[in-house]
Amino acid sequence: MSLILGNLDEWKLDQLTAVSPQLRLILRSRIIRNDLRPATKISEPELAKHYNVSRQPVREAFITLVNEGLLEIRPQRGTFVKRIDYEAVLEGRFVREAVEADIVKTLAGTPNDALVADLRGQLEHQKQLSKDVPERFILLDEKFHHTLADGAGLGKVWAILDSIKVQMDRVRFITFEEFPIDKLIEQHTQIVDCIEQQNSEGAEKAMRKHLRRILQSLPKVQELYPDYFENSRELGP
Amino acid sequence: MSLILGNLDEWKLDQLTAVSPQLRLILRSRIIRNDLRPATKISEPELAKHYNVSRQPVREAFITLVNEGLLEIRPQRGTFVKRIDYEAVLEGRFVREAVEADIVKTLAGTPNDALVADLRGQLEHQKQLSKDVPERFILLDEKFHHTLADGAGLGKVWAILDSIKVQMDRVRFITFEEFPIDKLIEQHTQIVDCIEQQNSEGAEKAMRKHLRRILQSLPKVQELYPDYFENSRELGP
DNA sequence: ACTTGCCTACTTCCATACAAGTCAATAGAC
DNA sequence: GTCTATTGACTTGTATGGAAGTAGGCAAGT
Numbered sequence: 001m002s003l004i005l006g007n008l009d010e011w012k013l014d015q016l017t018a019v020s021p022q023l024r025l026i027l028r029s030r031i032i033r034n035d036l037r038p039a040t041k042i043s044e045p046e047l048a049k050h051y052n053v054s055r056q057p058v059r060e061a062f063i064t065l066v067n068e069g070l071l072e073i074r075p076q077r078g079t080f081v082k083r084i085d086y087e088a089v090l091e092g093r094f095v096r097e098a099v100e101a102d103i104v105k106t107l108a109g110t111p112n113d114a115l116v117a118d119l120r121g122q123l124e125h126q127k128q129l130s131k132d133v134p135e136r137f138i139l140l141d142e143k144f145h146h147t148l149a150d151g152a153g154l155g156k157v158w159a160i161l162d163s164i165k166v167q168m169d170r171v172r173f174i175t176f177e178e179f180p181i182d183k184l185i186e187q188h189t190q191i192v193d194c195i196e197q198q199n200s201e202g203a204e205k206a207m208r209k210h211l212r213r214i215l216q217s218l219p220k221v222q223e224l225y226p227d228y229f230e231n232s233r234e235l236g237p
Numbered sequence: 238m239s240l241i242l243g244n245l246d247e248w249k250l251d252q253l254t255a256v257s258p259q260l261r262l263i264l265r266s267r268i269i270r271n272d273l274r275p276a277t278k279i280s281e282p283e284l285a286k287h288y289n290v291s292r293q294p295v296r297e298a299f300i301t302l303v304n305e306g307l308l309e310i311r312p313q314r315g316t317f318v319k320r321i322d323y324e325a326v327l328e329g330r331f332v333r334e335a336v337e338a339d340i341v342k343t344l345a346g347t348p349n350d351a352l353v354a355d356l357r358g359q360l361e362h363q364k365q366l367s368k369d370v371p372e373r374f375i376l377l378d379e380k381f382h383h384t385l386a387d388g389a390g391l392g393k394v395w396a397i398l399d400s401i402k403v404q405m406d407r408v409r410f411i412t413f414e415e416f417p418i419d420k421l422i423e424q425h426t427q428i429v430d431c432i433e434q435q436n437s438e439g440a441e442k443a444m445r446k447h448l449r450r451i452l453q454s455l456p457k458v459q460e461l462y463p464d465y466f467e468n469s470r471e472l473g474p
Numbered sequence: 475a476c477t478t479g480c481c482t483a484c485t486t487c488c489a490t491a492c493a494a495g496t497c498a499a500t501a502g503a504c
Numbered sequence: 505g506t507c508t509a510t511t512g513a514c515t516t517g518t519a520t521g522g523a524a525g526t527a528g529g530c531a532a533g534t
């Protein structure tokens with residue numbers, strides 16, 4: 001599932017396939033990219049008119065997005081883009097750390113030259129990336145972690161992580177200017193090194209450290225954009 | 238989210254609250270408990286008539302169950318209870334092991350007498366349980382693991398695991414007669430012991446071993462009920 | 475015997491209409 | 505000015521009818 005679709009507002013629906021899954025992807029992407037801001041009210045009939053469909057498929061897309069924690073339907077009141085749940089980010093991160101640590105541990109345990117070569121290639125791509133479009137780096141980062149999971153024969157695990165990552169990704173897209181890309185690439189490199197050297201323990205440690213980075217930026221983001229967060233009232237003195 | 242609701246077929250809808258979430262829970266429980274068997278065709282209008290509602294809320298419940306991997310909608314053909322995806326069980330189990338291992342590691346790192354006392358009490362309950370209703374043990378087991386997550390302050394993590402566990406649970410309900418309850422309780426005890434002694438490493442090991450048990454029963458289940466599984470054709474010679 | 479074409483029953487998907495709750499503005503009483 | 509009641513324009517939830525696609529049976533033709 002791609003994070004970025006492009007031309008979101010002018011996205012055209014494919015008349016041949018079902019409408020509501022398409023709407024779901026469009027809205028999902030817009031929310032993650034912070035194109036639709038937290039607490040924004042969105043209207044069933046308005047979207048229906050915009051895309052020239054009826055309310056029903058819009059509504060069905062809404063329902064799936066509620067299950068993904070991206071929307072909140074308050075009956076008879078309205079539908080809103082869910083604020084980011086601070087705890088959900090933290091706990092999603094915890095899950096991700098646990099799982100990806102085990103993934104790289106597995107990878108370091110079973111040598112796989114083709115995979116390492118692939119990863120090295122990706123590292124080169126990451127380095128060559130111009131830094132004025134940090135959005136692109138998020139995509140490459142995504143691909144890197146996805147490759148790790150696939151390499152361990154755990155494609156469906158990545159699908160699970162992808163749904164968990166959503167809340168973390170929202171945070172990343174809010175403040176992707178501040179990402180120390182060089183440092184992240186360095187950490188990626190360290191992970192690949194450990195895998196190649198079949199150093200399970202080192203790979204695990206490196207991955208855990210890598211995934212703990214967001215713990216530093218998260219409080220800053222919350223301070224900068226308190227309105228984007230669920231429990232922002234409980235902050236101040 | 239409770240696994241067991243009871244009186245499933247005669248479940249009455251609450252007129253005061255929205256219908257489709259209620260239908261979702263009912264159907265979810267029926268599928269997990271193997272009351273609705275894999276590959277069973279279920280009909281929108283039929284269910285609607287049964288519960289005396291219109292087709293729309295039924296349809297919306299179906300959509301959420303598709304997202305949970307419990308139903309499969311084939312457009313213009315019908316809606317079917319999804320067969321159990323062997324790989325999905327394995328990979329869900331992998332996730333669960335990674336996460337719960339980290340949970341008990343955390344718990345063993347920070348002493349919490351009240352939690353240990355709670356867990357010990359639960360162990361007593363588990364032992365006193367009559368063994369002719371193994372279904373009840375699944376509930377106690379559920380509660381045990383849930384308590385561990387909550388004890389680590391990771392309530393939302395349990396919600397995530399709960400959605401992942403679904404496929405494992407279906408397998409368990411198919412063959413819950415064969416569960417070596419004594420052995421499972423013994424493993425639970427070992428986990429609690431390690432937590433109490435603040436033995437992180439031991440707790441982690443015990444949990445991983447505990448959660449690997451299903452790896453033994455899974456192939457047997459697939460052999461016994463090949464029709465329940467997605468890729469049952471690719472089995473025999 | 476075998477293929478081809480049609481027809482009917484059934485499915486999901488979408489459109490539309492109605493029901494019921496919420497909220498804000500406003501008119502009226504004091 | 506202040507408070508209260510009511511109305512009306514919103515919202516989501518449900519019901520229902522029709523459109524389009526699928527599958528299977530049956531009859532006619534080869």
